[in-house]
Amino acid sequence: MADASLPTPRWETALSRPILILVLLVAGLTLVRMGVAGSALLSGDEAYYWLWSRRLQLSYFDHPGMVAWWMAASTWVFGESELAVRLPAILASALVTGLVFDTARVAFGDVRAGLWAAAWLNATVLFGAAAVTVTPDPPLLAAWTTALWAMTRLMRQGRAVWIYVLGAALGLGFASKYTMVLIAPGILAVFLLFPEGRRWWRSPHFYLAIALAVACTAPVLVWNLTNDWVSFRKQLSHSFDTPVSSPLKSLGTFVGTQLGVVTPLVLGFALWGMGWALWAGWRRGRADWFLLGASSAPVLAFFLNHSLGGLVQPHWAGPAYLGGVMAAVGGWRSWPLGEGPRGRLGESLFKAAPLLGAVLLAVVYLQMATALLPVPPKSDPLGRLGGWDRVAEAVEEQRRLHPDAFVFVQKHEMSGLLTYYLPGHPKAYLTGSAGIPRIPSYDAGDVAGLRGRDALFVTRVSPRGVEDAAKFFDRISLVGALDRSWGGRVIDRYEIWLAEGYRQGMFEEFAEDKARGVQ
Numbered sequence: 001m002a003d004a005s006l007p008t009p010r011w012e013t014a015l016s017r018p019i020l021i022l023v024l025l026v027a028g029l030t031l032v033r034m035g036v037a038g039s040a041l042l043s044g045d046e047a048y049y050w051l052w053s054r055r056l057q058l059s060y061f062d063h064p065g066m067v068a069w070w071m072a073a074s075t076w077v078f079g080e081s082e083l084a085v086r087l088p089a090i091l092a093s094a095l096v097t098g099l100v101f102d103t104a105r106v107a108f109g110d111v112r113a114g115l116w117a118a119a120w121l122n123a124t125v126l127f128g129a130a131a132v133t134v135t136p137d138p139p140l141l142a143a144w145t146t147a148l149w150a151m152t153r154l155m156r157q158g159r160a161v162w163i164y165v166l167g168a169a170l171g172l173g174f175a176s177k178y179t180m181v182l183i184a185p186g187i188l189a190v191f192l193l194f195p196e197g198r199r200w201w202r203s204p205h206f207y208l209a210i211a212l213a214v215a216c217t218a219p220v221l222v223w224n225l226t227n228d229w230v231s232f233r234k235q236l237s238h239s240f241d242t243p244v245s246s247p248l249k250s251l252g253t254f255v256g257t258q259l260g261v262v263t264p265l266v267l268g269f270a271l272w273g274m275g276w277a278l279w280a281g282w283r284r285g286r287a288d289w290f291l292l293g294a295s296s297a298p299v300l301a302f303f304l305n306h307s308l309g310g311l312v313q314p315h316w317a318g319p320a321y322l323g324g325v326m327a328a329v330g331g332w333r334s335w336p337l338g339e340g341p342r343g344r345l346g347e348s349l350f351k352a353a354p355l356l357g358a359v360l361l362a363v364v365y366l367q368m369a370t371a372l373l374p375v376p377p378k379s380d381p382l383g384r385l386g387g388w389d390r391v392a393e394a395v396e397e398q399r400r401l402h403p404d405a406f407v408f409v410q411k412h413e414m415s416g417l418l419t420y421y422l423p424g425h426p427k428a429y430l431t432g433s434a435g436i437p438r439i440p441s442y443d444a445g446d447v448a449g450l451r452g453r454d455a456l457f458v459t460r461v462s463p464r465g466v467e468d469a470a471k472f473f474d475r476i477s478l479v480g481a482l483d484r485s486w487g488g489r490v491i492d493r494y495e496i497w498l499a500e501g502y503r504q505g506m507f508e509e510f511a512e513d514k515a516r517g518v519q
Contacts, residue, residue: 044413171216273328
């Protein structure tokens with residue numbers, strides 16, 4: 001029998017209950033996310049990335065290859081259901097949650113700060129959506145959080161092992177999505193500005209870790225080298241050469257979407273936390289606090305500035321909120337509020353922030369899984385998940401009537417969706433692309449064999465698209481049409497055209513793409 005007089009070990013009293021709470025949080029969220037992910041059809045982007053996983057490469061036209069590698073492993077083990085395709089995102093969210101907990105706990109010496117940070121992050125629509133949709137963002141967020149975790153421990157403990165974990169995280173993050181480069185200035189600033197960072201400049205471990213980071217990026221570098229740097233040039237063009245007609249409107253749109261996907265209270269606290277971490281970290285000589293601000297505020301500032309000159313998607317700034325949320329929670333718990341009305345109001349808002357976010361996220365998950373809420377089609381971003389199985393059924397009916405016809409489309413997302421939802425996963429050719437490197441499901445050899453064949457052209461209603469396609473065939477005629485619906489509400493209309501006698505030229509790279517260096 002245990003001696004009841006013996007004191008409870010410190011580690012048990014400090015960590016056992018919070019870790020149990022964390023485990024229950026992660027397990028519960030994982031089950032919910034598996035249910036949501038398995039009940040919704042794939043989006044166009046997800047199906048496009050799934051195409052990559054069927055023909056693995058070192059990297060790809062749009063992004064590095066990590067998401068494809070993860071997806072290939074998942075579908076090889078679990079099959080090709082929507083849940084299996086999305087499972088890497090669900091598992092990555094669990095990993096990120098655990099790392100955020102431990103990073104905040106170590107940085108602030110406060111296990112409750114770790115719990116609050118994990119809860120806040122999971123209460124944002126931005127992170128919640130990334131946890132059930134498979135894109136390059138889940139592996140990016142996993143690598144970004146690992147880098148913060150390793151850097152925090154390196155600054156606090158000074159053990160060389162953490163600089164190697166940091167190097168691997170930076171390299172693998174770049175092999176996930178090019179956005180990973182935006183964390184580098186913040187990390188470099190810590191190595192330059194703080195004594196515990198500068199000491200590593202004299203260590204061989206610092207340079208070996210850099211070599212490890214570069215080695216982890218090798219797949220991306222080798223692929224681009226052998227493909228005329230097409231992915232790098234495409235991303236640079238996409239990031240800096242997409243002017244908008246109204247910069248202030250674009251900026252306002254970006255700010256508005258951030259309020260929506262991060263939720264207003266969490267966003268407000270995160271912005272405060274970014275500034276607090278930079279100020280308090282520098283003033284108190286806390287490299288780990290400064291890191292949270294330096295890896296978040298400049299990233300958000302970059303995308304704010306970018307929105308003045310080009311379109312910025314809501315999720316692009318997502319990594320900034322990893323450090324921002326941890327800084328907000330840790331900083332708030334370290335900030336003397338006092339007992340007056342201001343202190344009570346601040347504490348109430350602090351506790352309400354994740355609750356509001358959780359309610360909004362629950363609504364998003366409900367709509368994603370059921371489409372029950374009567375949201376106008378043009379205002380519901382989840383409408384992109386609806387009706388693709390019905391479109392595929394209509395196309396398959398025409399394929400049975402025209403068994404020798406190949407399928408082609410005008411959008412890369414549609415290429416992935418039809419390949420995924422049509423029986424047997426046939427190739428869906430993309431106009432203006434000879435396949436690799438843009439579409440990995442076919443190549444120039446496949447295109448060469450299409451001459452003289454009939455085809456089924458699947459397109460959203462667009463006279464211009466039909467006119468463009470007709471130039472490459474002897475005849476083209478409408479054979480089917482249907483409405484794509486979401487929750488009983490019509491989203492858009494698709495047509496199926498029978499194009500007879502392909503003459504060649506439609507799947508060569510467009511001249512304007514060549515002029516821009518985009519292949």
